[in-house]
Amino acid sequence: MQLTPQMRLTTQRQIILEELGKVTSHPTANEVYDMVRKRLPRIGLGTVYRNLELMSETGIILKLEVGGTQKRFDATIDPHYHIRCLSCGKVDDIEIPVMEDINKTAAAVSQYQVLGHHIEFSGLCNECSNMEEEQMVN
Amino acid sequence: MQLTPQMRLTTQRQIILEELGKVTSHPTANEVYDMVRKRLPRIGLGTVYRNLELMSETGIILKLEVGGTQKRFDATIDPHYHIRCLSCGKVDDIEIPVMEDINKTAAAVSQYQVLGHHIEFSGLCNECSNMEEEQMVN
DNA sequence: TTATGTGCAAAACATTTGCAGGAGT
């Protein structure tokens, strides 16, 4: 997709951005679609995909390419890490300091021009941990 | 998929594992399929998917859920980090020490039972860096 | 007015699955 200076401010774009901003759950495109559809029932899923993609290229939102089958989107764009529940797939923020120097460490041992990094923790969220305990009892 | 003690040693499984072991390129399921098909022309793509999944659950190979649209597989199972080329999608190993203590740091600030982490660097590989330079000249 | 954006539906991918026949053990 091409960035052009004449990007229009449409109702669809405003509402997608508003709804994404309301939430800290790193929704998938489909979840954003469901949220937005409550206010704009005739919006198409394609429009949601197109605009999430466009906004992530512009840098006003973040596209998370974490594990699992779907991409997720985040209105919080300052660098931070994530944790994903191996059982239910939920993604949360992890509030530990971002390691700025690690990119240089990686650049020193590789042929790549290193531009960034992301840390994804994995584990079990509270709810899923509790469910496992209950199952142990049976 | 269920792990049963009576997992059979089939020709397909042997060859998938052999071909994956020959290579350090973190191939996608389709790339493994292409490699294996040279030796077993009648193998089905479903069989490749089923067995890569099974092997990664057993722990004899690694399933990489990195960015991009496809999952990738790795015969090297000891913990290590990766870098992905933003231009061509290639994935390489990054030989920096694994941070064992970082899981505890994450556990301290979250409600999750933290089980692991992965670091994915992103950047431009040698070939793609050079291509960008050439385009600058034009 | 005119280029950009949208809705809709179809296409394109990536992956999973049902099933009848095939092969390890």
Place this chain on the structure above:
DNA sequence: ACTCCTGCAAATGTTTTGCACATAA
């Protein structure tokens, strides 16, 4: 023999795309 496994093809799930109409600027 008795399971488990495979090939095949169809189904599923996610994302992208073509096109005619709509709309922001």
